[in-house]
Amino acid sequence: MTTDPVALTADLIRCPSVTPAEGGALVLLEGLLSAAGFTCTRVDRNGTSNLFARWGNRGANRSFGFNGHTDVVPVGDESAWTVPPFGAVEKDGMLWGRGATDMKSGVAAFAAAAADFVTETPPDGAVILAITGDEEGDATDGTVALLDWMKENGEAMTDCLVGEPTCPEIMGDMMKIGRRxxxxxxxxxxxxxxxxxxxxxxxxxxxxxxxxxxxxxxxxxxxxxxxxxxxxxxxxxxxxxxxxxxxxxxxxxxxxxxxxxxxxxxxxxxxxxxxxxxxxxxxxxxxxxxxxxxxxESFLTPPGPLSAMVAKAVKAETGVTPEMSTSGGTSDARFVKDHCPVVEFGLVGKTMHAVDERVPVEDIRALKAVYTRILRDYFA
The missing domain is CATH 3.30.70.360 (Alpha-Beta Plaits)
Known part of the structure; x- marks a missing residue:
């Protein structure tokens, strides 16, 4: 039985995880990943909740990682929303709610892809998920805390993909290979x-x-x-x-x-x-x-095998060749780049942080398909 990324996104949206509240989102993911055979560890620091999950042996020759966050920005004026911000309403082909775009759908897509991949085709290597509850805040005890803990405990990612929204107009049109x-x-x-x-x-x-x-x-x-x-x-x-x-x-x-x-x-x-x-x-x-x-600081992952593999997977699943860009604001990739090569690919970000934040449900499914293909190609 495959994991439905749309249903998982909806469940995550229903968790009111406004920074720094965990809201039940990481507990939900820990249950899903543990059932798929991942070893899960809560890496909480200074009141911030984080989750590290690994499938496969520590110190494997190859370990592909995903990074993302389950915390969200405040809803603002709730009366301005046409749907309950944590209701995860599905209508008009869209899934609505705070975090639908940024970035509970991205986390759901890579968690669903990873859980199904290791269950159906166990790879020769490790799959790591580093998920934080402190990206929208000061980001001092989120991904940084996870990377600190990984270093102290001999955990490492060979390559990493951050699932932030990266596409400006249509699904697949942009990936990030660096940030200003x-x-x-x-x-x-x-x-x-x-x-x-x-x-x-x-x-x-x-x-x-x-x-x-x-x-x-x-x-x-x-x-x-x-x-x-x-x-x-x-x-x-x-x-x-x-x-x-x-x-x-x-x-x-x-x-x-x-x-x-x-x-x-x-x-x-x-x-x-x-x-x-x-x-x-x-x-x-x-x-x-x-x-x-x-x-x-600014950083760049020069175009190479990692970016080429991600671009190939995006093209195969969406029919669109992504532009390799460094535009936009900052993301937690700025921390991951000190650990291993990192690129970013995710949804269209037009409604992130907005009232009535929403995402096409088909884009969530397409994103899971992209992530699944990346895992398959990486471990092929």
Whole structure:
């Protein structure tokens, strides 16, 4: 009897696993995988729930891994939904609910594919599933915790596929072979408060902040590289909290977010940001304090056997040849890439994080078929 990925997705949607709540999703998967012969281990850290599942011997010559997450973002205004967000309603050829696209369907598809594959055609090697409940949050105790635990316990994936939504328009049109880096920087600019009628007695931090934000936003970081579109910098906030029009404020704050190519590192961009902040501070006679968070460095899995195998499977099952892309935001592949070669392939992501999130049921079945073919070809 084969595992129905649509029914499994529906069961997962019914688990209210808004980060960091586990919601029963990992318990459900552990039961399914244990019944198929997987050795399952809960790798929980700092209140975050994670699941490691392996079929086959530890230390096998070949071990194919899947990575994904069962946590979801909040539903927002529930009254705006036309269906219960955790109801897993199936209508109009769609399965509706929070996490339907991002990414309970992806987890269901690879769990169903893996469970059926090892049962029907036991491979010469190991199949590993690393599933986290902390991808939509800070991601400090999710896939990172799983990889830390694997290293400590002698567990390893030879290659890995992350099942995030990757297709922009139609099923099969894009896979990811890398991701841009992501970082944010906050600038606190401090001057001297004063009366707006006597600006010479104050040091207004606002013109300094405006000049800094303009310089950063106007600077061309690069024109793109062989596998990456050009880096981008977005000014995301400028504020003072000042409600009085006759007061020059003492301080203000601005922030930027940068998505960067392999022409940069978080460290090199931090140095550039600091130099610009120092320049403005000297020019305006104010103090500028900077804080930076690098969420992930850019990375690339160069086109090769792994990406070719995945592309071949996608073409065979969908009739579409996927573009090999590095576009979009970040994913947990940024952590997996330090462990083994990694690519990403999943559903069309148009409704992820949206009200009335939904996915065509036939796409879920097609995704399981792609993952099954990948396993079959990998161990052939």
């Amino acid at each position: 880096g992501s970082m944010s920087a906050w600038f606190d600019v401090t001057g001297v408060q004063g009366h707006a009628a006597y600006p010479h007695r104050a040091k207004n931090p606002l013109p300094a902040l405006a000049r800094l934000m303009d310089r950063l936003a106007s600077h061309e970081l690069d024109k793109g590289t062989d596998h990456f579109d050009a880096s981008t910098l977005a000014v995301v906030t400028m504020d003072t909290g000042n409600t009085a029009t006759n007061v020059i404020p003492a301080a203000c704050r601005g922030a930027v977010n940068i998505r960067f190519t392999d022409a940069h590192t978080g460290a090199s961009l931090t140095d550039w940001l600091q130099s610009e902040a120092d320049r403005v501070a000297e020019e305006f006679g104010v103090k500028v304090a900077m804080r930076v968070k690098v969420s992930g």
